[in-house]
Amino acid sequence: MIEKVEMEIGGRTLSIETGRFAKQAHGAVAVRFADTMILAAACAEKEAREDRGFFPLTVDYREKTSAAGKIPGGFFKREGRPSEKEILSSRIIDRPIRPLFPDGFKCETQVLITVLSSDQENDSDILGLIGASAALSISDIPFDETIAGVRVGRIAGEFVINPTLQQLEDSDMNIIMAGSADAVTMVEGGCKEISEDDLLGALSFGYDVIKKIVVLIDELKARAGKPKREIVPPEVDEDFVSKVNDRVASVIPEINFTPDKHERSNAFDELISKTVEELEEEYPECKRKVVTIVEEIEKADMRKRIIADGKRMDGRGLTDVREVTCETGILPRTHGSALFTRGQTQALATVTLGSKADEQRIDDIMGETTKSLMLHYNFPPYSVGEVRPQRGPGRREIGHGALAERSVEKILPTEDAFPYTIRIVSDILESNGSSSMATVCGSSLALMDAGVPVKCPIAGIAMGLIKEGDNVAVLTDILGQEDHYGDMDFKVTGTRDGICAFQMDLKVTGISLDIMRAALQQARDARLHILEVMDRTIDKPRAELSSYAPRIFIMKIKPDKIGMVIGPGGKMIRQIIEETGAKIDIEDDGTVFISAVDQSAGQKARETIESLIEEPEIGKVYEGKVKRIAAFGAFIEILPNTDGLLHISEIDHHRIERVEDVMRLNDSVTVKVIDIDPEGKIRLSRKVLLPGGGERDRDERSDRGYRSGRDSRGPRNDRNDRGRSRRPDRERKG
Numbered sequence: 074m075i076e077k078v079e080m081e082i083g084g085r086t087l088s089i090e091t092g093r094f095a096k097q098a099h100g101a102v103a104v105r106f107a108d109t110m111i112l113a114a115a116c117a118e119k120e121a122r123e124d125r126g127f128f129p130l131t132v133d134y135r136e137k138t139s140a141a142g143k144i145p146g147g148f149f150k151r152e153g154r155p156s157e158k159e160i161l162s163s164r165i166i167d168r169p170i171r172p173l174f175p176d177g178f179k180c181e182t183q184v185l186i187t188v189l190s191s192d193q194e195n196d197s198d199i200l201g202l203i204g205a206s207a208a209l210s211i212s213d214i215p216f217d218e219t220i221a222g223v224r225v226g227r228i229a230g231e232f233v234i235n236p237t238l239q240q241l242e243d244s245d246m247n248i249i250m251a252g253s254a255d256a257v258t259m260v261e262g263g264c265k266e267i268s269e270d271d272l273l274g275a276l277s278f279g280y281d282v283i284k285k286i287v288v289l290i291d292e293l294k295a296r297a298g299k300p301k302r303e304i305v306p307p308e309v310d311e312d313f314v315s316k317v318n319d320r321v322a323s324v325i326p327e328i329n330f331t332p333d334k335h336e337r338s339n340a341f342d343e344l345i346s347k348t349v350e351e352l353e354e355e356y357p358e359c360k361r362k363v364v365t366i367v368e369e370i371e372k373a374d375m376r377k378r379i380i381a382d383g384k385r386m387d388g389r390g391l392t393d394v395r396e397v398t399c400e401t402g403i404l405p406r407t408h409g410s411a412l413f414t415r416g417q418t419q420a421l422a423t424v425t426l427g428s429k430a431d432e433q434r435i436d437d438i439m440g441e442t443t444k445s446l447m448l449h450y451n452f453p454p455y456s457v458g459e460v461r462p463q464r465g466p467g468r469r470e471i472g473h474g475a476l477a478e479r480s481v482e483k484i485l486p487t488e489d490a491f492p493y494t495i496r497i498v499s500d501i502l503e504s505n506g507s508s509s510m511a512t513v514c515g516s517s518l519a520l521m522d523a524g525v526p527v528k529c530p531i532a533g534i535a536m537g538l539i540k541e542g543d544n545v546a547v548l549t550d551i552l553g554q555e556d557h558y559g560d561m562d563f564k565v566t567g568t569r570d571g572i573c574a575f576q577m578d579l580k581v582t583g584i585s586l587d588i589m590r591a592a593l594q595q596a597r598d599a600r601l602h603i604l605e606v607m608d609r610t611i612d613k614p615r616a617e618l619s620s621y622a623p624r625i626f627i628m629k630i631k632p633d634k635i636g637m638v639i640g641p642g643g644k645m646i647r648q649i650i651e652e653t654g655a656k657i658d659i660e661d662d663g664t665v666f667i668s669a670v671d672q673s674a675g676q677k678a679r680e681t682i683e684s685l686i687e688e689p690e691i692g693k694v695y696e697g698k699v700k701r702i703a704a705f706g707a708f709i710e711i712l713p714n715t716d717g718l719l720h721i722s723e724i725d726h727h728r729i730e731r732v733e734d735v736m737r738l739n740d741s742v743t744v745k746v747i748d749i750d751p752e753g754k755i756r757l758s759r760k761v762l763l764p765g766g767g768e769r770d771r772d773e774r775s776d777r778g779y780r781s782g783r784d785s786r787g788p789r790n791d792r793n794d795r796g797r798s799r800r801p802d803r804e805r806k807g
Contacts, residue, residue, distance in 0.1 A: 075091070087106050109197050110197075124179060166184070170216075175217055222252075313362065326378075335458065422516045426493045450471075453502075533574075537559040538592070561581075623670050626676070
């Protein structure tokens with residue numbers, strides 16, 4: 074039976090339907106907003122496999138090009154590996170739903186979202202979030218609380234719910250948020266240096282709509298929802314737990330607040346090994362259980378002491394930032410480099426400048442676009458003292474890189490002012506909390522070291538939360554363990570003037586706007602502190618680009634001259650590139666980008682192009698070449714693909730019987746442009762440049778009746794639109 078609920082949002086209809094598609098899934102819904110439509114299907118195994126130490130949830134969001142009426146490009150005409158957009162959308166959906174599964178539920182669970190229709194105006198990621206929540210809510214899979222999501226923009230000071238892609242171009246914020254009936258559960262987005270109050274206002278505006286969508290999903294759940302599975306809690310061996318507690322409970326508080334991460338980790342490893350050794354005869358293969366108990370005591374002790382004493386694992390107060398050091402220019406051949414260290418988190422950022430040809434081209438259901446900024450984040454295993462295979466970037470690396478990229482792009486100059494493609498690579502060399510925020514700081518330093526004229530520096534900080542009942546502690550600059558055992562990871566980036574990007578993940582069911590207000594204020598104080606430290610190293614961009622960076626020249630040509638520069642089959646532009654070593658990119662509007670590490674090579678390429686597109690001027694002297702000889706004169710190529718008529722009467726002061734008596738084909742001849750008629754036909758003179766030439770000769774020509782390229786005896790010098798000379802009238806008639 075088909076069940077459908079719907080409501081209006083921002084002048085468009087949001088509908089959620091079940092019972093038509095994927096009826097064998099444990100829960101499936103189709104969500105439509107305007108003409109964009111997704112299918113969300115959820116399934117979970119009936120029984121849990123062995124305890125993996127984490128909840129095995131997989132969320133996959135995929136876009137089909139057929140949804141936008143397109144066929145995939147390239148050799149393979151079907152969808153392949155997920156794009157960066159699909160991975161980021163999967164993370165947006167995964168993060169708010171993951172904390173809402175009950176602790177005892179360990180069955181492998183999968184949520185698949187497929188874009189079925191795209192109107193290329195309304196993004197489908199928000200629909201995927203709503204669909205995932207609805208599919209889980211109506212299924213038999215245990216899911217604690219219904220959530221929903223919206224996108225918030227602001228245009229001309231007015232908040233907009235679920236703005237279209239066109240509207241987002243005029244918006245100073247792009248916020249994705251999720252929430253339940255009781256609280257906000259996830260926030261992510263970018264903005265143009267807005268204040269903390271503006272951000273809170275946007276979240277409040279969006280949350281009002283979220284609550285209405287939650288009611289809509291609950292209505293569908295009441296009509297079509299299945300009874301939830303029972304969760305059987307695992308059996309607990311109280312005797313074993315007691316014996317482990319007796320051996321570790323008194324030792325953990327001392328270890329827990331060892332400032333150095335590795336000393337603390339080594340101490341816990343020794344404690345666990347000793348406990349396992351003492352108990353393994355009675356309880357074989359008990360290491361995993363011992364680790365679980367130790368972690369629970371470690372977590373409880375850390376949270377208790379933070380709430381009760383305001384003391385953190387490394388001895389800092391709640392609002393203290395770890396020691397920050399900055400270095401720039403440490404890599405000799407990169408265009409820009411910086412090493413940013415905050416406590417035991419360290420990021421090495423490098424900047425590479427390229428030409429227009431280096432832009433990333435993206436082809437997805439929203440159309441073809443290009444990116445001139447790329448920020449790539451790498452997290453090698455040695456950064457946390459581990460050994461594991463090196464593969465391609467995972468979802469976490471792509472997500473952290475996207476957050477940092479979204480931040481940095483707000484401070485970059487426009488393409489007109491700085492026409493470079495910019496690639497930033499952040500390699501995390503050490504990690505103990507918020508390496509993505511270290512990436513933002515390191516990237517800002519490296520950009521200035523490269524001489525990129527950024528608007529101002531930018532920094533980022535990660536905030537944490539410990540919430541025990543009504544007791545709340547907001548933590549500035551969280552450690553890895555405070556992230557792991559805490560309730561919130563709230564990353565905020567910005568300049569001195571405002572917030573540029575943010576991302577909040579929760580392990581609790583939600584937090585109030587008051588807690589967010591406190592976190593944002595602490596984040597601002599920490600951000601300003603870090604910017605002060607960064608300024609002591611470099612406070613403005615270098616005056617000059619690196620000597621190893623390309624120099625880019627921009628010139629404008631008429632669109633109808635593009636073909637002349639490119640040449641037949643690209644012959645001309647390839648020749649220029651080969652002769653000069655420069656890279657050349659030409660856009661449809663006639664903008665030409667020339668890039669070369671050697672400035673003289675770029676200048677030579679520019680001069681070559683200028684000579685190709687140069688247009689003749691009356692009164693200007695040219696060194697031309699004889700291309701064709703006729704009875705009435707010679708056609709002289711004064712510029713590439715541009716000929717003019719040197720009438721026989723303009724060759725010399727005395728009468729010439731035959732042109733061949735003075736010049737032959739391919740001879741060089743110096744001529745002056747004496748007339749260009751409205752149709753573009755060019756008349757040349759050689760004799761005005763000879764001794765005794767000048768105004769006297771021009772007057773004589775007028776007396777003989779020359780008018781705009783015609784005379785009583787001579788032909789017209791006709792040329793077609795491609796710049797080639799046509800045969801004279803007299804020859805055509807003959």
